[in-house]
Amino acid sequence: MIYHVTDWDDAYANGAHIPQAEGFVPRWQSAAAAFRKAHRPQPLGRGHLFHPGGTPNGLMVFIHGGYWMRFDPGMWSHLAAGALARGWAVAMPAYTLAPQARIARMTREVAAAVTEAAGAIGGPIALTGHSAGGHLAARMICDDATLPDAVAARVTACVPISPLTDLRPLMRTAMNETLRLDAAEAATESPALLAPRQGIPVTTWVGGMERPEFIRQARLLADIWAGLGAPTDCVIDPGLHHFDVIEGLERADSPLLDRLLVSR
Structure with missing residues (x-):
């Protein structure tokens, strides 16, 4: 079957292809607010740092999506639930959105926030993010000194969820x-x-019901980085779409968290 994109805006449109898509944002906002009432976060710049009871087993970092143009960490607080239940601290960095910032600046801001959180929490570091946040999670482990060597050496897993890994097609969309x-x-x-930093396991995770471009982008990173020596996998989670594929982060026993929260 020939795969040929003729409408690039539709290729990257998620809500238009998800039933009752308009209900997700209010539900996320409500769940996040309720979670923060029960688990008061520590400020992390303009983001949040959640602490479990006792000494953390490590640090999970979740970077939010929104095509680098929308949302903030406060929309996603409830996604810290699974990791907190497993005894991990959770950092949710903020970054300046477009058009106020270019993507290169967002990369630097997230790297600075990860470095700050790593200074406060010891142990292994697990990196994840969703959509544009999946892009930023993968950027953290590129072999271009994005993260300081001492911080990158603690990263035991990177799981970009529905990531955008090749930005060139987005130049063909109206959002550009x-x-x-x-x-x-x-x-x-x-x-x-x-090129990826060596020795960090990378799993791209994408819903089986997502737009074909997101599945292609997830496979692309796993395939290319495998050829550059990184241990990679691509998990296509059946039956899930772009808005519910992240829900595994809320459950301590989910396969998604099993892949993410590992230590050497």
């Missing part, structure tokens, strides 16, 4: 009027066009 991606930035900010 806001993102302002050009060929040079797309090349230097696309994980699939960069």
Whole structure:
């Protein structure tokens, strides 16, 4: 079967292809607010750092999505539930959104937040993020000194969820009027066009009901980085779409968290 995209805006449109998509944002906001009432976070710049009871087993970092243009960490607090139940601290960094910032600046801001959180929490570091946040999670382990060596050495797993790994197709979408991606930035900010740090297991995780472009992008990173020496896998989670594929982060016993929360 020939795969040929003719409408790039539709190729990256998620809500238009998810039943009752309009109900997800209010539910996320309500769940996140309730979670913060029960688990008061510590500030992490403009983001949040959640502590479990006792000494943390490690640090999980979740980077939010929204096509680098929308949302903030406060929308996703409830996604810390599974890791907290397993005794891990959870950092949810904030970053300046487009058009106020270019993607390269967002990469630097997230790296600074991960470094700050790593200074407060010892042990292994597990990196994840969703959609645009999946892109930023993968960027953290590119072999271009994005993270300081001492911090990167503690990363035991990276699980980008529904990640955007090659930014060049997004230059063909209307959203690029806001993102302002050009060929040079797309090349230097696309994980699939960069080399990974060695020795960090990488699993791209994507819903089986997602748009074909998201499945392709998830496979792309796993395939290319495997060829560059990284231990990789691509999990296509059956029956899940772009908005519910992240729900495994809420459950301590989910396969998603099993893949993410590992230690050497």
